[in-house]
Structures are given as C-alpha cells and as structure tokens.
Amino acid sequence: MTTTKMLLGAAAGALIAGTASAQEVTLRIQTHYATETPSGQLIAQWVEDVQTMSGGDIAIEMFYSSAVVGTTETFDAAINGILDCDATGGAYQTGKNPAFQFVGDIMGGYDTPWQQYSWLYYGGGLEAAQELYNANGMQLIGWSIYGQESLSSATPLEGPEDLQGWKFRSPPGMETEIFEELGSSPIVMDFTEIFTALETGIIDGTDASGLANNVGLGLYDVVKHATFPGFHSMPSDHLACNQQVWEGLTDQQRRIIEVAWQKLSFQIALTFEKANAEAAAMLQEQGVTLYDWSDEGRATFREAAQVAWEDWGSRSPEAAALLESHKAYLSDLGLISSDDSSGGESSAEDGSSGESTAN
Numbered sequence: 594m595t596t597t598k599m600l601l602g603a604a605a606g607a608l609i610a611g612t613a614s615a616q617e618v619t620l621r622i623q624t625h626y627a628t629e630t631p632s633g634q635l636i637a638q639w640v641e642d643v644q645t646m647s648g649g650d651i652a653i654e655m656f657y658s659s660a661v662v663g664t665t666e667t668f669d670a671a672i673n674g675i676l677d678c679d680a681t682g683g684a685y686q687t688g689k690n691p692a693f694q695f696v697g698d699i700m701g702g703y704d705t706p707w708q709q710y711s712w713l714y715y716g717g718g719l720e721a722a723q724e725l726y727n728a729n730g731m732q733l734i735g736w737s738i739y740g741q742e743s744l745s746s747a748t749p750l751e752g753p754e755d756l757q758g759w760k761f762r763s764p765p766g767m768e769t770e771i772f773e774e775l776g777s778s779p780i781v782m783d784f785t786e787i788f789t790a791l792e793t794g795i796i797d798g799t800d801a802s803g804l805a806n807n808v809g810l811g812l813y814d815v816v817k818h819a820t821f822p823g824f825h826s827m828p829s830d831h832l833a834c835n836q837q838v839w840e841g842l843t844d845q846q847r848r849i850i851e852v853a854w855q856k857l858s859f860q861i862a863l864t865f866e867k868a869n870a871e872a873a874a875m876l877q878e879q880g881v882t883l884y885d886w887s888d889e890g891r892a893t894f895r896e897a898a899q900v901a902w903e904d905w906g907s908r909s910p911e912a913a914a915l916l917e918s919h920k921a922y923l924s925d926l927g928l929i930s931s932d933d934s935s936g937g938e939s940s941a942e943d944g945s946s947g948e949s950t951a952n
Contacts, residue, residue, distance in 0.1 A: 616650050616843055620834070623656040624680040625664040631864055632739065632830075633657055636680065639857040646849045655680075671835050672730050678834040679731070683722075687766055689729060692911035694767050696722045696733075698828040699919055701771065701898030706738040706862040708926055709827060716922035725911050732839040734832040735854040739865040741823030745807050746798030747791065747816045749882065752890040762787050762799035767901045768826065774897040791815045800826060804876070805868035813881050821873050821883040824891050825898075895929065
C-alpha cells in the first residue's frame with residue numbers, strides 16, 4: 594500500500610511539474626531606451642519583477658537601444674513574430690493610422706502624467722485604444738509617461754509671442770502643424786543633429802525631451818533658456834504585445850505583466866518628476882532662465898493644438914473616435930471648455946493651470 598501511494602504521489606507530482614512546464618514562456622521585447630538611462634534601468638526592474646512574481650514561469654529577453662530592429666520597426670517586428678512585444682511608443686505608427694497620434698502624444702492636452710493615466714484607466718481610453726491595437730494584431734498592455742517635455746532655446750521663450758519666427762528642431766507629425774499655426778519654423782531633424790545645429794545657429798532651439806534628459810544631452814552648454822514646467826508635449830511610451838502571443842498566456846501571467854507594468858509606469862512618472870525638479874534648480878544656479886507660461890499663454894497654445902487635433906481627427910474613423918474620447922475627458926477635467934469638447938470653435942477661455950506638476 595505504501596509503495597502504491599508513493600507511486601501515485603510521484604505520478605501526481607510529475608503531472609503538476611509537466612503542467613507548470615507547459616505554462617513557461619519566454620517573451621522577446623525591444624525598447625528604444627539604453628540600459629544606462631533612468632527609463633532603461635526601470636524597465637530592467639520591471640523584467641525582474643515579472644520573472645520573480647511568476648516564479649520563473651515568465652522569462653523576458655529584453656533588447657535595449659533598438660538592438661534587433663529600428664525603433665519605428667519594433668511594432669511590425671512584434672506583429673510578424675520577430676519579437677513578441679514592443680516597448681517603444683504608439684506615435685511611431687501614425688503611418689499605419691493617424692489615430693496612433695492620439696495614443697502617442699495628443700500635444701497640449703493634459704497637464705500632468707496623472708491626468709493622462711486617468712484617461713487611460715478611468716476615462717475609457719484603454720478600451721478605445723485597444724480597438725486600434727487589435728485591428729493591427731496587437732494588444733495594448735499599458736503606458737509609461739515620463740512627463741512634460743521642455744523647449745530649449747537660445748532666445749527667451751516667455752510666451753506665445755516669442756514663438757514668432759522661432760526656428761527649432763521638431764519631431765515629425767502633428768507638432769510641426771501646431772507650431773506653424775503659432776508662427777514658428779519647425780525643422781524636422783534627427784536627435785543626433787541637434788547639438789551641432791544649435792552650436793552653428795541653424796536652429797534657435799529644440800524640442801528634444803524633458804528637462805533632465807536635455808541636461809544629459811548637453812543642450813544647456815549651448816542655450817540658456819527653457820520652458821519649465823513643460824506644457825506642449827507629453828509623449829506616452831507603451832507596452833504592446835502580439836495579440837496571439839498575449840492570448841496564449843494564462844490569466845495569471847497576463848495579470849502579473851499588467852500589474853508590474855503599472856508599477857513601472859508610476860515609477861517612471863515619479864522618477865522624472867524628481868529628476869526634472871533637481872535639474873531645474875541646478876540650471877537656475879548656472880544662469881539658465883526657465884519660463885513657466887501663464888494661464889493665458891498655455892490657453893493660446895492649446896487653441897492652436899486643437900486646430901491640429903481636428904485635422905488629425907478627420908483622417909480616419911479611429912482617429913475621430915480617440916479624439917472625441919480625449920476631448921470628453923479633457924472637458925470633464927476642466928482643461929477645455931464644453932464647447933470645444935463637442936467640436937465647437939476653440940475658446941480663449943481655458944481651465945488649464947499654470948501650476949503644472951513638474952515632470
């Protein structure tokens with residue numbers, strides 16, 4: 594009898610072990626961040642969190658600095674099975690559908706990461722965006738938002754009037770249209786060209802990143818003016834996985850990945866809030882002038898942004914749906930008027946606060 598029980602016990606143990614083994618998975622994921630950056634270090638912690646919480650059932654092979662394919666090609670690499678997940682950002686995919694602009698960077702919308710996270714998780718954003726991702730064979734898992742970016746300039750940027758004729762490096766897409774509306778001359782160029790272009794006077798300034806990252810790029814060795822707290826651009830990175838791969842995971846594995854990503858998301862926002870505040874204090878000591886735009890100045894920018902929103906929202910049904918979702922929530926938050934949210938003319942009356950959280 595004892596021998597029989599032992600054999601049965603061994604068989605049961607083997608069955609359990611076989612079941613656990615069948616649930617083990619390795620996910621290949623690419624990020625555009627380097628290992629030494631704050632974002633890269635936090636992503637490495639996310640990998641450790643997932644692997645530890647899953648008891649080893651989930652292994653993650655993370656590729657940093659776009660090591661497998663180009664940054665803009667990461668999404669397609671996940672669709673096609675070269676990778677399993679994409680940890681870059683939706684804004685790189687506007688060529689597939691203009692709607693990706695509204696999951697990548699709405700421009701001039703939310704003041705803080707917390708407001709933008711709130712739209713995603715409590716304003717119907719995740720459900721609205723999921724339709725767009727699923728239509729491309731991908732599953733949106735979550736966002737990470739490092740906060741508002743700052744404009745850096747060789748000339749003062751006290752308000753919208755200083756944007757007239759201002760030549761600056763701009764990323765492609767909606768941003769160029771917004772700043773042209775305000776009288777600027779945006780020039781699309783790669784990150785690697787910014788420093789030399791500033792040194793030689795080809796451009797007067799740049800939209801590169803948040804204040805702390807701009808310090809790391811050495812921009813304030815050349816220019817001595819910047820906007821802070823930022824207001825014009827707050828891009829969101831994403832974690833998006835091949836839909837078939839995602840559906841092949843167990844409920845427990847999916848939950849672990851989602852919850853760990855939310856931890857990463859909030860840590861990134863908090864990390865950069867502190868880093869940007871420290872950078873601001875240091876730069877002011879070094880003689881860099883920082884400009885916190887007034888409520889009126891921010892309202893002027895948001896009005897110009899809304900003109901571009903409507904244009905981009907008209908480019909596809911998915912873009913229109915996401916834009917309406919954002920506008921309804923921005924109206925609930927008091928950041929745009931109810932007339933604006935219903936598609937009326939932009940109003941000079943804007944509820945945005947000049948006291949944006951430092952991100």
